[in-house]
Amino acid sequence: MTELSVLSASETDTKLEISFKPVWKTAGKWLGLGMLGLIYFPLLWLVLLSVSRDPLSGIPGPFSLEHYHALFASDAWHMPMVASIAIGLIIGLVSAITATVIGRAVPKMHRPGKMLMMFVLPLFVPGMSMGAALFIFARSVLGFDLGFWSVAVGHYVWALPYALLIVLVVTLRFDQSLVEAGRDLGASDWQIFRDIEFPILMPGIVSAGLFGFLMSFNEVMRTIFLRGTAETMPVWNWVQAAAQQSQVPIIFSLSSIILVLTLPLLAGTFWLLFAKLNKTS
Numbered sequence: 001m002t003e004l005s006v007l008s009a010s011e012t013d014t015k016l017e018i019s020f021k022p023v024w025k026t027a028g029k030w031l032g033l034g035m036l037g038l039i040y041f042p043l044l045w046l047v048l049l050s051v052s053r054d055p056l057s058g059i060p061g062p063f064s065l066e067h068y069h070a071l072f073a074s075d076a077w078h079m080p081m082v083a084s085i086a087i088g089l090i091i092g093l094v095s096a097i098t099a100t101v102i103g104r105a106v107p108k109m110h111r112p113g114k115m116l117m118m119f120v121l122p123l124f125v126p127g128m129s130m131g132a133a134l135f136i137f138a139r140s141v142l143g144f145d146l147g148f149w150s151v152a153v154g155h156y157v158w159a160l161p162y163a164l165l166i167v168l169v170v171t172l173r174f175d176q177s178l179v180e181a182g183r184d185l186g187a188s189d190w191q192i193f194r195d196i197e198f199p200i201l202m203p204g205i206v207s208a209g210l211f212g213f214l215m216s217f218n219e220v221m222r223t224i225f226l227r228g229t230a231e232t233m234p235v236w237n238w239v240q241a242a243a244q245q246s247q248v249p250i251i252f253s254l255s256s257i258i259l260v261l262t263l264p265l266l267a268g269t270f271w272l273l274f275a276k277l278n279k280t281s
Contacts, residue, residue: 043259050256055249067249077254080236083148087232088217091155095163095212100205103167104197116168119161127221130157135225146228154226155216162215163208170204210269214262233258 048060050067071077102119106112122130134157138150174197182192198205220234227235237255240247 046252046259047256050249050252055252067253071250071253074250077233077236080231080233083230084217084233087148087152087155088213090152091159091216092209092211092213094156095159096167096205096209098160099163099167099208099212100201103164103171103204104201106164106168107171119164122157123161128225130154131222131225134222138226146226147230150226150228151223151230151232152216154222155219158219158222159212159215163212166208166211167201167204170201174200207269210265214265214269217262 045060049055049058051063051065052060053062053064053066055067106115109115131154134150134154135146138144138146138153142150142153144150144153178196178200179192182196187195218234219232220238223232223235231239237251241251
């Protein structure tokens, strides 16, 4: 009977393996490589065009740094860059803190799924709808003059759900028995958080802050509704590209610099969230 069971199990495994034909493995492999090419090739092409003498031709070469020299000779983009960095740092910090507080509480709720759904749902609201709603809210309810802080509020609403999801990745894997052990040893709630929870949750908290910064730094749609006379870097790029074709080569150079700076941040975020987390868990 045992031999028959083993034989039957091996036949089932063989059928399952055969049913997944090699052609699908090959198709999946090449489809994945094709998608990676579609994602990264345009980025590489942008960098090549940024060091080309005539980037508007769409063909790299002959190569020159003249557009980078023109970029650094101009100060028109300085204030938008400073505004984007300042707002991004504020949003990253506030998102990380509030996502940590909420993320520690959600798993302990009676029905955490409903609460999580309420936080995640705004991610699927079109940016123009959310921007218009925040415009009315900021002007009529909060009484804000449109500008730096109204943009910051809009970016916070946009970034927080992402930051919360990142923190939940680590809080849902957190072993609550460690907290109980700390209480049994007489530790206060603050000591438990400082010495037990925070070191374990830190990869998710830092990743949430970095992601909040990047979400704010790249946001355009909500910013257009809330900016008033303020100007962030993405909006400045958008306005220059739409209004003055002569500025497009400079925009290529600036976009390439931002790309080189943000990709390591994204890589660091995912390394903290997954590689580092797997080592500590």
